[in-house]
Amino acid sequence: MVQLSKLYAITDRQLSNCTHEEIVTQLLAGGAQWIQLRDKEASAKELLEAARACLALTRAAGATLIINDRVDVALAADADGVHLGQDDLTVEEAREILGPNKIIGLSTHSLEQVERGLETSADYLALGPIFPTTSKENPDPVVGLELVREVRARSSRPLVAIGGITPERAPAAVAAGADSVAVISALYPFAEIRDFTSKPDIAGRVRAFLQGLGAGG
Ligand code: TZP
Ligand code: MG
Numbered sequence: 652m653v654q655l656s657k658l659y660a661i662t663d664r665q666l667s668n669c670t671h672e673e674i675v676t677q678l679l680a681g682g683a684q685w686i687q688l689r690d691k692e693a694s695a696k697e698l699l700e701a702a703r704a705c706l707a708l709t710r711a712a713g714a715t716l717i718i719n720d721r722v723d724v725a726l727a728a729d730a731d732g733v734h735l736g737q738d739d740l741t742v743e744e745a746r747e748i749l750g751p752n753k754i755i756g757l758s759t760h761s762l763e764q765v766e767r768g769l770e771t772s773a774d775y776l777a778l779g780p781i782f783p784t785t786s787k788e789n790p791d792p793v794v795g796l797e798l799v800r801e802v803r804a805r806s807s808r809p810l811v812a813i814g815g816i817t818p819e820r821a822p823a824a825v826a827a828g829a830d831s832v833a834v835i836s837a838l839y840p841f842a843e844i845r846d847f848t849s850k851p852d853i854a855g856r857v858r859a860f861l862q863g864l865g866a867g868g
Contacts, residue, residue, distance in 0.1 A: 681857025689719035702728035760791035780814025803828025
């Protein structure tokens with residue numbers, strides 16, 4: 652079974668005003684061990700270049716790098732795995748392409764989607780949004796911590812809570828049964844005040860999460 656870290660940090664170029672490489676450098680400096688490369692705007696070529704550069708960093712640090720959406724990019728870059736949404740290739744299609752040793756994660760937004768996800772070979776399920784989020788276009792309805800508890804009671808599949816997670820809220824998500832919390836905006840402190848003129852202290856935010864979670868990575 653895949654060993655998730657308590658913090659699953661997701662890159663965001665727009666919210667951070669940084670390149671993916673700069674973000675990953677800071678995430679690793681703060682102690683993040685699981686990172687997802689997410690960029691809905693990038694071309695395949697741009698994403699592949701970013702993936703290769705970021706993988707050099709994560710491998711040197713012994714960290715895991717997962718590519719959002721793009722199975723082709725994950726394969727070409729030899730990334731550690733891919734994270735799929737409900738509208739991407741299915742888990743089994745991605746498994747056929749990537750093979751048994753790569754990590755495949757699946758986003759779910761309801762109990763029904765979780766149940767279908769549990770029938771696949773997904774290495775972990777992400778569930779959310781747990782709290783309101785502004786980082787996703789057309790987010791599904793908030794599912795709350797109650798659904799985390801329900802899913803945990805039904806399955807031991809590694810579970811990631813996502814959506815509106817802050818350092819203050821993260822411990823409650825873990826207490827409800829999540830193995831990990833996935834985070835975008837709370838890692839990029841200037842996002843809230845929309846000050847895009849300076850570089851955020853991403854490493855400091857990672858440390859705040861890890862401290863709250865009592866985790867080393
Ligand atoms: N899937 C469900 S909520 C979400 C995704 C990608 C966005 C999470 O971003 P944030 O800023 O941590 O709420
Ligand atoms: Mg997707």
